[in-house]
Amino acid sequence: MKGFIALISGINFALGLGYSGMTQVHIVRGFLDVFGIWDWRLMGVMIGAIGVHAITYPLIRKRKSPLLAPDFHLPTKNEIDKRLILGAVIFGLGWGWAGICPGPGIVSLASGNPSFIYFIVSMLLGMKFFQFMDNKFTRSK
Amino acid sequence: MEAIYGGVLIGVAATMMLLFNGRVTGISGIVGGLLNPVSKDKSWRILFLLGLLVGGFFLRFFHPVSFVTVSNAWRIDYMIAGFFVGFGTLLGNGCTSGHGVCGISRFSFRSIISTIIFILSGILSVVFFKLIRGYL
Numbered sequence: 001m002k003g004f005i006a007l008i009s010g011i012n013f014a015l016g017l018g019y020s021g022m023t024q025v026h027i028v029r030g031f032l033d034v035f036g037i038w039d040w041r042l043m044g045v046m047i048g049a050i051g052v053h054a055i056t057y058p059l060i061r062k063r064k065s066p067l068l069a070p071d072f073h074l075p076t077k078n079e080i081d082k083r084l085i086l087g088a089v090i091f092g093l094g095w096g097w098a099g100i101c102p103g104p105g106i107v108s109l110a111s112g113n114p115s116f117i118y119f120i121v122s123m124l125l126g127m128k129f130f131q132f133m134d135n136k137f138t139r140s141k
Numbered sequence: 142m143e144a145i146y147g148g149v150l151i152g153v154a155a156t157m158m159l160l161f162n163g164r165v166t167g168i169s170g171i172v173g174g175l176l177n178p179v180s181k182d183k184s185w186r187i188l189f190l191l192g193l194l195v196g197g198f199f200l201r202f203f204h205p206v207s208f209v210t211v212s213n214a215w216r217i218d219y220m221i222a223g224f225f226v227g228f229g230t231l232l233g234n235g236c237t238s239g240h241g242v243c244g245i246s247r248f249s250f251r252s253i254i255s256t257i258i259f260i261l262s263g264i265l266s267v268v269f270f271k272l273i274r275g276y277l
Binding site: 001002003004005007008010011012014015017019020022025026029030032033034036040041042043044045047049051052053060065068069072075077078079083084085088091093096105107111114115116118121122123125126130 | 226
């Protein structure tokens with residue numbers, strides 16, 4: 001059942017990205033191109049998504065547990081550290097460069113366009129590289 | 142207006158995941174957990190990602206404008222950018238979905254800071270490449 005919810009949520013998420021234009025790299029890069037003809041659509045998506053979730057989040061958290069799982073898994077960290085800042089900088093550079101972030105990248109694999117396979121394979125390699133470095137330098141100390 | 146409607150769908154997807162499964166809908170975190178040999182809860186992650194692909198196929202057949210053709214000349218760019226996106230999102234614990242949508246909805250200070258930084262960094266990247274290429 002948890003898997004079924006995840007599947008439906010994934011489909012919903014993909015349709016939301018597709019209908020809002022977020023799978024089109026020129027729309028995403030148009031939002032970041034603040035000195036050109038600014039494209040407001042990415043902000044519209046954020047407003048729609050946050051508008052819904054900011055209302056539902058506190059309502060859900062009134063419950064002791066989720067409907068199908070024993071506990072909520074939510075981030076607990078509060079401090080702003082170097083990893084958060086550096087990670088956001090590196091991610092942003094790649095995001096602006098290609099106009100693709102992880103969600104739209106995965107959805108776009110369905111387009112059959114090989115360019116997105118290149119992107120996602122590299123993204124997975126970047127993630128594996130991070131996990132390798134993290135194990136080697138952070139966990140061992 | 143499609144942008145806001147699409148955003149609402151994403152908000153509904155994130156709400157479902159939290160209400161039923163107690164999980165944050167952060168794509169990079171979901172993929173990262175799948176790559177991590179230590180994590181045990183892989184099935185919901187696989188099914189969520191499968192859902193993204195199934196949704197992608199719906200779009201391909203019923204809303205084909207979602208996928209514009211991308212020039213092959215961009216492949217090297219995509220490979221380097223993809224590596225940055227993978228490394229950066231795991232180092233910074235989230236991407237546009239985890240920090241930008243779910244985190245801001247919780248009013249998480251970390252997520253607000255992260256979102257501001259990756260948008261600024263994204264602007265820098267777009268402006269830089271527009272300068273050297275001469276087009277967006």
